Amino acid sequence: MPASLLEEFAFALLALLAIAGAFGTIYAKRVAHSMLYLIFCFLAVAGVFLLTGAELLAAIQILVYLGSVLLVVLFGVMLTRRQIQEEDFQ
Amino acid sequence: MAEGDWLDIRGWIEALSFAIADNTVGMSRFWRQKGTTADILTELIMAVVVFGLIMTTMLALLWIERKFFARIMDRRGATMAMRSLWVGEGGEHADWYDLLPFGTGAPFRWLNRWLNKVAGSDHEVESVARVHDRSYHGVWWMLPGFFQNIADAVKFLTKEWMVPTKADKVVFEVAPFIIISSTIMLFAFIPLGPHVWSANPDLSLLFLMAIFGIAPLGVFFAGWSSNNKYTLLGGIRSAAQLTAYEIPLLVTVLAVAVLSGSMNIIEIVEFQMDSDGWNLFLLPLGAALFLITMIAEVERIPFDMPEAEAELVEGWWTEYGGLRWGLLFMAEYLRAYAACLLFSIFFLGGWEPFGGNLVAQYTAFIPGIAWLLVKSWLMFAVFVWVRASLHRVRTDQILEFGWRWLLPLSMVNLGIAVWLRLGVWQGDTWSPLVVGLITVIAVGLFVLLAIDEDPTALEGRERPYSVHVKAGPAGPGTHKK
Numbered sequence: 001m002p003a004s005l006l007e008e009f010a011f012a013l014l015a016l017l018a019i020a021g022a023f024g025t026i027y028a029k030r031v032a033h034s035m036l037y038l039i040f041c042f043l044a045v046a047g048v049f050l051l052t053g054a055e056l057l058a059a060i061q062i063l064v065y066l067g068s069v070l071l072v073v074l075f076g077v078m079l080t081r082r083q084i085q086e087e088d089f090q
Numbered sequence: 091m092a093e094g095d096w097l098d099i100r101g102w103i104e105a106l107s108f109a110i111a112d113n114t115v116g117m118s119r120f121w122r123q124k125g126t127t128a129d130i131l132t133e134l135i136m137a138v139v140v141f142g143l144i145m146t147t148m149l150a151l152l153w154i155e156r157k158f159f160a161r162i163m164d165r166r167g168a169t170m171a172m173r174s175l176w177v178g179e180g181g182e183h184a185d186w187y188d189l190l191p192f193g194t195g196a197p198f199r200w201l202n203r204w205l206n207k208v209a210g211s212d213h214e215v216e217s218v219a220r221v222h223d224r225s226y227h228g229v230w231w232m233l234p235g236f237f238q239n240i241a242d243a244v245k246f247l248t249k250e251w252m253v254p255t256k257a258d259k260v261v262f263e264v265a266p267f268i269i270i271s272s273t274i275m276l277f278a279f280i281p282l283g284p285h286v287w288s289a290n291p292d293l294s295l296l297f298l299m300a301i302f303g304i305a306p307l308g309v310f311f312a313g314w315s316s317n318n319k320y321t322l323l324g325g326i327r328s329a330a331q332l333t334a335y336e337i338p339l340l341v342t343v344l345a346v347a348v349l350s351g352s353m354n355i356i357e358i359v360e361f362q363m364d365s366d367g368w369n370l371f372l373l374p375l376g377a378a379l380f381l382i383t384m385i386a387e388v389e390r391i392p393f394d395m396p397e398a399e400a401e402l403v404e405g406w407w408t409e410y411g412g413l414r415w416g417l418l419f420m421a422e423y424l425r426a427y428a429a430c431l432l433f434s435i436f437f438l439g440g441w442e443p444f445g446g447n448l449v450a451q452y453t454a455f456i457p458g459i460a461w462l463l464v465k466s467w468l469m470f471a472v473f474v475w476v477r478a479s480l481h482r483v484r485t486d487q488i489l490e491f492g493w494r495w496l497l498p499l500s501m502v503n504l505g506i507a508v509w510l511r512l513g514v515w516q517g518d519t520w521s522p523l524v525v526g527l528i529t530v531i532a533v534g535l536f537v538l539l540a541i542d543e544d545p546t547a548l549e550g551r552e553r554p555y556s557v558h559v560k561a562g563p564a565g566p567g568t569h570k571k
Contacts, residue, residue, distance in 0.1 A: 032314055036261060039268070039307060059296040063340075067303030071333045074310055078326050 011051055018044035031077050035070065042066050095441075097457035100136060100285040107131035133288065137278070140288040144277050147463055148420075148427050151470050152239050158471050162478040246416030254316060254409050261315035266414050268308030273421040275301050276428045281356050283441050283459035295353045298432075299340055302387070305425070306332040309396070312418075313406035324405030327485055328396035331386060334492035335393075339383040341500040342376050345507035346436045349373060359440030366446060367520035370437040372510060374532035376503045377437045379496060381472075384429040386488070388422065391477035395485050426473060427466065434465035 021041030028034040042065050049058035111128035115121065187195030253259055279298040281287035291297060306329055313325020346369055347353050350361040362368050370377050386393040397405025407418050434440060441458025443450050483491075514524055 030258075032258075032261070032311070036264065036311060055291055055293055056296070059293055059300045062300035063296070063303060066307065067300065067336065068333070070307060071310075071329055074307070074329055078329070 007051060011048065014044045014047040014051070017041075018048065035073060035077065038070065038073075039066060042070070095284060095454065095457045097283065097459065098285045099139060099283075100132075100287070103135050103139070104128070104132050107135065137288045140277060140282065140286065141274070143282060143286070143459075144424070144427070148423060149239050150463075150467055151423055151427055151430075154467060154470055155474050156238070158474045159478055162475065243416065246413050249412035251412045251414065254318070256317045257409065258315040258317065261311050262409075265308050265312035265315060266410070266418055268311065269305050270417050270421045272301055272304035272308065273424045273428075276424070279355065280428060280431050280435070281359070281440075282431075282462060283457060284356070286459050287356070290354070290356060293353045294355045295343065295347055295358070298355070299343060302428075303332075303336055305421075306336075309406055312410070316406075316409035318409055320402045320404075321406050321408050324396045324398075324402050324408070328389065328406055330485070331389075331393065331395060331488055331492075334489050335383045335386040335496070338379055338492065338496040338500040339387060341497075341504055342379045342383065343436070345373060345376050345500070345504045346380075348504065349507045349511055351511065355435060359435055359442070362439045363442045363446075365519050367525045368437060368439040368442075368446075371525045371529045372520065373437070373503060373507060374528065375499065375506065377433070379500050379503060380433060380436065383492075383496060384433065385473065385476060386492070388425040388429050390426060390473055392480040392483055393488055394482060395488060398482060400482075426470065430466035430469035430473065431462065433469050434462055438465050438469075 018041050021037045021039075021044060024037030025034040025041060028037055042061065046058045046061040046066075049055075049061055107128045110131060111124045115127045116124040187198035189195070190198075253262055276298060278289045279291075279294045279301070281290065309328045309332075310325045313321040313323075313328065316322075346358065349369060349372060350358040352358055352361065385391075389396050394405075396402075397407065399405075402408070407415060410418055439446070441462045443453045443456065443461050510524075514520075
């Protein structure tokens, strides 16, 4: 059944993206980079929700986690910076 | 009405894809996948059709912005470009009407003669001729100034792409992708007509609003990765402003969904058609809130603090150049276009003709998409009007207004919507009494507020972060002392 094969392929892609995003979140050196990885992780999780037919959950995942929670994390990044120009950052 | 108009683009494309699938996959040994192939083909073609329609009709937005803004501000060049239709080049008359067959252009010739008599004075001919060089090329059906957009695009395409040395290069490249892709994804869920849409899930409203909230993250990353204090400030301001205004926006949209009893955008439009009342007349407060929050969300002029040219160079996109800048600019206009389309869909009855059922039978030859586009272009004219009339406000004023006024007001609006749906709605149509009463109250309140505005009321009012000097914080009326 090619339709389900397509679904399995999409699931594999999304799962890989989610796992890679999660690892990237942990191992990134800058906080902003880990946030960027977290975006892809959340988007991939929303995609997995879509694949399982949970459309409401996918929309809420993007709306709440990507739209709001991540922006709050973003304020955390902004307010804890030591300096604006990161010239001495390794 | 609700079953749609004659412009059944989706139906035609479905028929076409099934014909194609019949004659290709259906004749091979993969014939079982005929239906799937036809469905995928339909979706792909519809996506292309909607994308093409959006991108071509968006050019009108830029034209409206230039023309209407110039008209309001009485700027010579762009205003005169329109006038060049009747005042000739260097004193010679534009005689496109003589090209029409059978002398049908005669009324235009008379109109032209009359306009030249009242508005074609000699001392302005020089400036008109100068404008002509750019916009009027002797071909009347080229809207003067319309194709400047294409010239702009060519300019963006030919510019060099530069990345600042100390920028975070990967994030700097990724941020425009986040912004532009999420902006274009918006239009998957916006129906342009009863048969012109590319995706229509049951929760299309929720998906739309979810995708609308992704771009602020891209904006933040664009500002952060440029490694420039102006872009960083723009990014922070954008994040703060968009978070503050997204909550009233979502609550207002929720009120519309409550009133229409559906989370599906097409059903919201059909509810407005069937119930004989546009949401504008039932939720005037909601319409005002939606307009204000949308202007803030798309960062247009009273609320364009993230790109305040006077203080932040160009805000979060200062370091972007060339085609990246052009695409970001396009995404900005696409978001404004989405805001106009959504206002027309949620509050102005979508693709229902002006006048509703009374005139619908006489205007059946006009497809719904034309009404929707005209409504959204008029809404964009309102955006431009706002831009020309109001000045930019401070960041703390924006946030204060959002959290202290718009959020409680949106809750009140949600309460009104729930009351209308549960207490007033009888399941058939809105009674004209309810619609008229709400409209009269709203107009009365608006007039009262407009008359009652006290220019000295803001004087001496304490604000967070305001500078306390001897004269008190700056505000309307302080210059008189």
